Amino acid sequence: MTFFEMSDVTFQYHSGNESVLRDFALTLERGEVVGILGQSGSGKSTLLRLISGLEEPRSGRIAINGRTMVDANRFVNPEHRGVGMVFQDYALFPHMTVEQNIAFGLHRLPKKDRAAKVSEMLELVQLHDYRKRYPHELSGGQQQRVAFARALAPEPAILLMDEPFSNLDADLKESIRQQLKQILRAAGITSILVTHDVEDANAICDRIVRIG
Ligand SMILES: Nc1ncnc2c1ncn2[C@@H]1O[C@H](COP(=O)(O)OP(=O)(O)OP(=O)(O)O)[C@@H](O)[C@H]1O
Helix, strand or coil: CEEEEEEEEEECCCCCCCCCEEEEEEEEECCCEEEEECCCCCCHHHHHHHHHCCCCCCEEEEEECCEEEEECCEECCHHHCCEEEECCCCCCCCCCCHHHHHHHHHCCCCHHHHHHHHHHHHHHCCCHHHCCCCHHHCCHHHHHHHHHHHHHCCCCCEEEEECCCCCCCHHHHHHHHHHHHHHHHHHCCEEEEEECCHHHHHHHCCEEEECC
8 A cells, every 4th residue: 555655746946946856756655664865966855855844845746644745735844744754963962861862752642651652662772771871971873773762752654764874883884774674674664764875775675766
């Protein structure tokens, strides 16, 4: 069953004089993990910004789980799209502990459910023993796992990852890739991974789409 659908999407930055994406189409099945590969400047980050609602396409349609997020008549704001994001620099809150970072997006849950969800996420990324630490007291790989836990905690419909491995050293990459693969499979979440590194995409994704 089609879970995510993007069709005929064209986009151009106001200050740019060329379209970054033209008549772009992408379809994902539920639970599928798709890699978007492309050179620097090919529009990978822009694609994620369009899906999450940080930019509005000039034309085209984006739908998640049968719900139209954007078309000629509709624009759903980012906070109502059910999209989780993991960035290259993790973007953790430095003044919050691991568990506070993970709880950040859970303000809508009752307090007791919040604690249970944080615990479940700590289990998923195997960071229970680190829950009282601050980001600067963690390794790069551990920080990255916190970023995944924080993105997954609110149970997003779709997870978007922008070069999540680029800040990790080569020795760590392989084990982190395997861990992430397990985390995504365990969560069963439909995901898009943007990268310029074919090995990242091969290690994690069910399918690869090239852009640019
Ligand atoms: N805010 C902006 N205003 C104008 N042009 C932009 C803006 N952001 C990106 N661009 C341009 O849009 C194109 C696509 O950029 P984008 O960041 O999506 O590429 P990318 O594939 O993610 O690149 P990289 O791998 O280097 O991160 C580039 O030509 C870039 O210069």
